[in-house]
Amino acid sequence: MxxxxxxxxxxxxxxxxxxxxxxxxxxxxxxxxxxxxxxxxxxxxxxxxxxxxxxxxxxxxxxLDVHLPDEETAGRRLLVSLAFGLVQGGLSPKEVADRLSMTVAAHTQEETRFLSLAAEYSEWIGPDDLPAWEHDLQAAAQLSAASTDLGPGIHVPASRHD
Known part of the structure; x- marks a missing residue:
């Protein structure tokens, strides 16, 4: 894109x-x-x-005839970009959780699962529970990325600290 x-x-x-x-x-x-x-x-x-x-x-x-998408479409692109970022190794599970915002939107069952797991992150997750959460989030990201119609050309936005 x-x-x-x-x-x-x-x-x-x-x-x-x-x-x-x-x-x-x-x-x-x-x-x-x-x-x-x-x-x-x-x-x-x-x-x-x-x-x-x-x-x-x-x-x-x-x-330039470039149209701004509606909020739901933009939020979905954000969510899918986070999934691709995790799958491709550009983001850690914690970075995915940190980059969630009120604008994210899920359209498919796979995206909903990924969003749900990402939203479960908390700094209070115990060290014994963290690996299982990371594994589940990675698996959900792979399913979301594999099933999306948005494609792998979607770019992960830079973080506020980059």
């Missing part, structure tokens, strides 16, 4: 932050996308006014 199109669901799922949008715009220009709002956004400093940045980003998407 194209980086700019991928950013649309991340934006709606609230995992793409305004300070990341100017650099995203610069990369989109390098990738061959071009529009007045995209050029303006790419020229803004990272710490620009968040409202202005978000407005320019949405305007650039409109100019």
């Amino acid at each position: 194209d980086r700019l199109q991928d950013s649309a669901w991340q934006y709606v799922a609230e995992v793409l932050h305004s300070e990341d949008l100017p650099m995203l715009a610069a990369h989109a220009l390098v990738d061959g996308h071009d529009s007045p709002a995209l050029r303006e956004l790419a020229g803004l400093p990272r710490r620009s006014d968040a409202d202005e940045v978000r407005e320019l980003y949405v305007q650039a998407l409109r100019e």
Whole structure:
């Protein structure tokens, strides 16, 4: 999936932050996308006014005919990206649990199972119970990733600390 199109669901799922949008715009220009709002956004400093940045980003998407998905679709893409991240080794089970948000959404039985297990994580899980939880979460992630219609091209959003 194209980086700019991928950013649309991340934006709606609230995992793409305004300070990341100017650099995203610069990369989109390098990738061959071009529009007045995209050029303006790419020229803004990272710490620009968040409202202005978000407005320019949405305007650039409109100019480039990239549609913002609804919240449920974006939340589902977030959940599936977490499953793929775990399966592909880019995320640990704890990182998956830490990246859950109010925007995640499950569409299939496999996604629901993965979400349910990920939501069970707690810092108070005992050391004897942690390996079983991690194993169950890994198995649910594999089933979710194998059964999704969203495909492996979905990218795991960077964490807030990256």
